[in-house]
Amino acid sequence: MSLNCLRFVVSHSLKKSPHFHLSYLPSSSSSAVSVTMSYSKELAAAKKAASLAARLCQKVQKVLLQSDVQSKNDKSPVTVADYGSQALVSFALQQEFPTDFSLVAEEDSKDLRKDGAQEIVDRITKLVNDSLTSDGSYNVTLSTEDVLKAIDSGRSEGGSQGRHWVLDPIDGTKGFVRGDQYAIALALLDGGKVVLGVLACPNLPLTSISAAGQHSTSNEVGCLFFAEVGGGTYMQPLDGSSAVKVQVTAVENPEDASFFESYEAAHSMHDLSSLIAQKLGVKAPPVRIDSQAKYGALSRGDGAIYLRFPHKGYREKIWDHAAGCIVVTEAGGVVTDAAGKLLDFSMGKYLDLDTGIIVTNQKLMPLLHNAVRESLKEKAASL
Numbered sequence: 167m168s169l170n171c172l173r174f175v176v177s178h179s180l181k182k183s184p185h186f187h188l189s190y191l192p193s194s195s196s197s198a199v200s201v202t203m204s205y206s207k208e209l210a211a212a213k214k215a216a217s218l219a220a221r222l223c224q225k226v227q228k229v230l231l232q233s234d235v236q237s238k239n240d241k242s243p244v245t246v247a248d249y250g251s252q253a254l255v256s257f258a259l260q261q262e263f264p265t266d267f268s269l270v271a272e273e274d275s276k277d278l279r280k281d282g283a284q285e286i287v288d289r290i291t292k293l294v295n296d297s298l299t300s301d302g303s304y305n306v307t308l309s310t311e312d313v314l315k316a317i318d319s320g321r322s323e324g325g326s327q328g329r330h331w332v333l334d335p336i337d338g339t340k341g342f343v344r345g346d347q348y349a350i351a352l353a354l355l356d357g358g359k360v361v362l363g364v365l366a367c368p369n370l371p372l373t374s375i376s377a378a379g380q381h382s383t384s385n386e387v388g389c390l391f392f393a394e395v396g397g398g399t400y401m402q403p404l405d406g407s408s409a410v411k412v413q414v415t416a417v418e419n420p421e422d423a424s425f426f427e428s429y430e431a432a433h434s435m436h437d438l439s440s441l442i443a444q445k446l447g448v449k450a451p452p453v454r455i456d457s458q459a460k461y462g463a464l465s466r467g468d469g470a471i472y473l474r475f476p477h478k479g480y481r482e483k484i485w486d487h488a489a490g491c492i493v494v495t496e497a498g499g500v501v502t503d504a505a506g507k508l509l510d511f512s513m514g515k516y517l518d519l520d521t522g523i524i525v526t527n528q529k530l531m532p533l534l535h536n537a538v539r540e541s542l543k544e545k546a547a548s549l
């Protein structure tokens with residue numbers, strides 16, 4: 167087929183389906199024209215759903231009582247906000263994409279269907295309906311069964327075929343319960359690759375947290391980070407005002423770099439990151455904050471490095487990294503495991519990782535890899 171002929175075919179099909187971008191490849195390429203998907207409709211829906219869920223979470227965090235915390239088998243606290251957020255995001259996305267809907271999400275309704283859970287289910291249902299009413303764009307009232315079904319439609323296993331939404335309705339539950347950082351993390355996989363991501367971080371200051379830590383001097387909080395493959399990363403205030411493009415830091419000298427890690431020592435080995443930081447020559451103390459807000463903060467250059475080394479036996483889930491990963495990579499950063507391999511989101515719910523996750527800019531990554539390798543060797547030798 168000639169180029170002119172191809173051009174006609176693509177422009178003709180563009181009229182029917184507006185969600186394609188045309189791009190011309192360099193002449194060395196075997197194909198003259200490539201067609202890349204645009205996910206603008208999906209991104210708009212994801213931003214709307216995550217913002218809606220963020221408002222629900224903010225409301226609950228304000229009135230959080232000890233009785234909101236249930237115990238799950240793995241002892242992690244789950245609140246009405248986790249379930250409410252998942253129900254809302256699932257419902258909102260299904261309204262936009264009613265056919266062929268697949269969602270891989272953290273929570274399910276098992277505990278909510280047990281005897282004695284009716285009161286909590288009623289509270290979640292009221293919360294979800296209040297959020298839908300105050301948003302104004304959905305003219306519906308959900309029953310408790312609708313809410314449980316919406317939560318349970320997050321049971322997909324993901325994988326390398328087709329499209330799957332990936333959701334952590336509240337990432338950083340410990341931070342949420344403490345009144346600190348948390349995020350609503352939503353991403354879309356297409357053919358096993360993350361093609362868009364949205365991170366709503368209701369407690370993250372709008373200005374840099376690099377110097378002052380999570381309690382920045384700015385009292386304006388609430389950030390929405392979003393990224394689409396090939397389109398860069400943007401941040402806007404959660405209240406909806408305009409978005410700005412963000413970039414990871416250009417710092418090249420580790421002495422000028424600062425690093426993020428989990429607030430919870432149970433989630434990441436603080437002793438190992440301090441060894442890595444010391445080997446690299448990082449001078450600043452760690453900035454410890456909860457959730458994928460770390461990826462968001464890194465994407466706008468608040469810090470240069472994120473180190474995550476869970477304790478032995480912990481398996482990382484895709485919803486804990488999918489949105490954060492694209493937010494950082496589209497801002498110019500790199501996310502790999504400790505062996506330098508890019509994260510593979512195509513294998514179902516879990517990530518198959520070597521030891522840990524490290525994130526930084528392109529310039530610092532080789533140095534960081536060396537420091538990680540040496541530190542792991544040293545740690546293994548000392549055991």
Ligand SMILES: Nc1ncnc2c1ncn2[C@@H]1O[C@H](COP(=O)(O)O)[C@@H](O)[C@H]1OP(=O)(O)O
Nearest residue numbers: 336337338339428430432433456457476480486
């Ligand atoms: N034992 C654990 N080790 C590492 N991460 C954990 C562990 N338990 C839960 N997590 C998950 O790790 C993330 C928290 O990491 P961080 O401490 O850096 O915020 C959350 O996604 C949290 O899940 P959840 O979504 O339920 O909060």
Ligand SMILES: [Mg+2]
Nearest residue numbers: 242243272339
């Ligand atoms: Mg959890």
Ligand SMILES: [Mg+2]
Nearest residue numbers: 334337338486
């Ligand atoms: Mg999580």
Ligand SMILES: [Mg+2]
Nearest residue numbers: 272334336337
């Ligand atoms: Mg969670």
